[in-house]
Amino acid sequence: MNWISNYVRPKINSLFSRREVPENLWSKCGECGTMLFHRELSDNLNVCPNCEHHMSFKPRDRFKALFDDGLFFEVEVSDPTVDPLKFKDQKKYTDRLKTTTKVVGEKEAMLIAEGEIMRTPVIGACQDFSFMGGSMGMYVGNAIIAAAKRAIKLKRPLVLFSAAGGARMQEGILSLMQMPRTTVAVEMLREARLPYIVVLTHPTTGGVTASYAMLGDVHIAEPNALICFAGPRVIEQTIREKLPEGFQRAEYLLDHGMLDRVVHRKNIREELVSIIRMLTKQPRAIKADIAGPIDQKKQDQPVE
């Protein structure tokens, strides 16, 4: 019997995949153009085996790969007022939301979970770039506050994976207000002396970078992730010159002192565990007795 079976409760989500992805799907690497078999890609944590490009990683898949045995519990997030501005551009915001929810198969742009990484309990927060560019609106704000509160209640560190184009314009000023709101959440974690680790993934820009994504105790980024406030196109238009190669990419930010580490996706679990366990004075994790998520899948282990 697996140790995690003690945890089996109805809210275990990863066991019931919401969308069945057809196995014969091919996708193209945005960086090198290689056609990749879906299964091959997901086995490789959505990293292109040819050029190591880190493709976007859906929160549920990310958590499945992150947490021991792919098990996690979803943390409830309170629902904000929907469409507070009654916003309409060429399309109604409510219609946009409906379509996106349907296509993406998720309620909103952030998922909060509790689980263990190499038996190190954490709260995880992961932003979903496929949901309206991961944009930060009231729901994302509520999610981060819920994550911080849950972390404080359980005395666990918070690990947040950021991915967003910025604030959700359709919520106007109330999306902007998520900058101070999420900063309050970070403050609460700091006061509780709980580690807050940010993993910046491609892309993290705008108001998200200028609030909770840049306020971590430790900043890790995935290779080549675009991380900025103003995007490269806006800057090129403003200064009317071409930007240097690699500008605003993770390695560039590392060189300019904004990040602690640039870490390949396959190594993030172990990095997180080392950092968290040293920060919280826990003994070193023994890896030998727990198989990684990929191995688990191959074993096709039964579920109790």
Added chain:
Amino acid sequence: MTNYLEFEKPLAEMYSKAEELRSLARDDKDLNVDDEIRSLEIKADKLLKSLYGNLTAWRKCQVARHPDRPHCKDYIENLFEEYIPLAGDRNFADDHAVMGGLARFGEHSLIVIGHEKGSDTKSRIERNFGMARPEGYRKAIRLMDLAHRFNLPVLTLVDTPGAYPGKGAEERGQSEAIARSTQKCLKIGVPLISVIIGEGGSGGAVAFATANKVAMLEHSIYSVISPEGCASILWKDSEKMREAAEALKLTAQDLKKLGVCDIIIPEPIGGAQRFKNEVIQAVGVTINEMLLEFKGLDSNTLIRDRREKYLSVGQKSFVA
């Protein structure tokens, strides 16, 4: 010389016609144009009233950005008996887009921090059109720390199109600087009051305006993105800024309903650009009221109230 906005053109024509008549009358003593001038002026007054009584969101954006509006520097020069500018972020540079220093306001000593857009070509370039670089936010952080240590209230005057989208600004950690400035706003144990005097542009505004109380001038704006930027992204047409301005709910009146703005400071008919002194004095009165409201409150209460305010913004149901 008055700078007329596009929608004020008919007004400009009336005034110039009246002026023409006056000069004709000066040349020809027998010519009586008094009645005609008076009727023109009455007509112009009426038009001004109707224009300013019912400004659309986009027109408010134009008024908020009007070059003749009183800027941070004007408030500092006119409201304070003493002002000692304090410069630099102690790291890299002094950002001239951000003014800041010690000020004496009536019985209060305080720290003032604000965006300054500049008033002519030379000063606009020097001030980078009010677009701060990381050094500006870091200077603000330093000044807020100073205020905290000496228990002085902080007043911020917000007037910026937004953070500067430049290469150096990004290299030196613009995002981090804005995030830390917002964090500092939430942390200091002294009253933090903010007045949006013109344009409150996205993150650059939040970094200063995360305050216990936010007052806005009647025709000022505060927005997540400029209407032009929003139009080009969501409408794929930057000419749709009128629609975007309307949809974004960025006027002081909308923001009061949304619970982001606490106080609206009225502007005389015709806007702050026509009545600089009156508006500066009105802002002074509101600053004084806000300072008195928070006087004597202990630091824990101030920090807690500020946090609660931002945690609860947008949480209650409302109709925009």
